[in-house]
Amino acid sequence: MFWKKSKLLIIYSTVDGHTKNICEYINKKLKNKKIISISSLEDSVKFNLEQFDEIVIGASVRYGYHRKNVYEFIRKNKSILNNKKTVFFSLNLTARKSEKNTADTNPYVYKFLKKINWEPTIKDVFAGRLDYPNLDTLNKLAILFIMVITNGPKDTSKTYELTDWKRVDNLIKKIEKFK
Numbered sequence: 001m002f003w004k005k006s007k008l009l010i011i012y013s014t015v016d017g018h019t020k021n022i023c024e025y026i027n028k029k030l031k032n033k034k035i036i037s038i039s040s041l042e043d044s045v046k047f048n049l050e051q052f053d054e055i056v057i058g059a060s061v062r063y064g065y066h067r068k069n070v071y072e073f074i075r076k077n078k079s080i081l082n083n084k085k086t087v088f089f090s091l092n093l094t095a096r097k098s099e100k101n102t103a104d105t106n107p108y109v110y111k112f113l114k115k116i117n118w119e120p121t122i123k124d125v126f127a128g129r130l131d132y133p134n135l136d137t138l139n140k141l142a143i144l145f146i147m148v149i150t151n152g153p154k155d156t157s158k159t160y161e162l163t164d165w166k167r168v169d170n171l172i173k174k175i176e177k178f179k
């Protein structure tokens with residue numbers, strides 16, 4: 001028996017590249033099972049969303065919010081997204097805390113989805129990467145200050161990758177089961 005492979009579009013909104021890393025990992029793991037296109041949010045205008053069966057949107061948080069164009073993209077395309085299987089996942093450092101690492105307990109995710117009034121088929125959140133050496137002085141000091149008050153990693157000579165890839169694998173298994 002043959003069945004048609006579903007068409008999946010993966011879109012990432014990133015500043016320092018880690019959301020893109022996760023999206024590329026999803027692409028790598030599913031590329032034999034689905035017909036996949038992957039794009040930054042900025043370049044995604046070249047795709048006709050109607051042509052896809054499934055759409056994954058990954059976005060990171062900076063200073064309390066996902067970027068404005070993520071809100072705009074979802075608002076603009078909501079009626080199309082609501083006819084597809086969809087995933088929204090967020091990447092932020094707050095998700096390193098076990099009590100804030102689900103879509104319902106992570107404040108950025110639930111506030112974001114409430115604000116845009118959108119319910120993706122699957123919502124998820126992962127802890128991100130803190131790359132102190134590559135931050136400029138102002139951002140480094142600001143993040144260090146936040147890490148001091150929230151008891152996070154503080155050695156500014158280090159890069160901390162806090163993503164639990166087993167949780168990413170679990171999300172991939174769920175996407176694989178989309179029909």
Ligand SMILES: Cc1cc2nc3c(=O)[nH]c(=O)nc-3n(C[C@H](O)[C@H](O)[C@H](O)COP(=O)(O)O)c2cc1C
Pocket residue numbers: 013014015016017018019020060061062063064065091092093094095127128129130131135139143
């Ligand atoms: C300047 C800056 C601001 C950030 N602000 C927040 C924040 O408000 N809350 C949070 O939980 N994480 C915050 N983070 C952590 C990022 O969400 C995390 O580093 C993520 O992995 C970045 O993803 P990206 O590389 O795809 O941009 C911030 C990181 C930086 C560098």
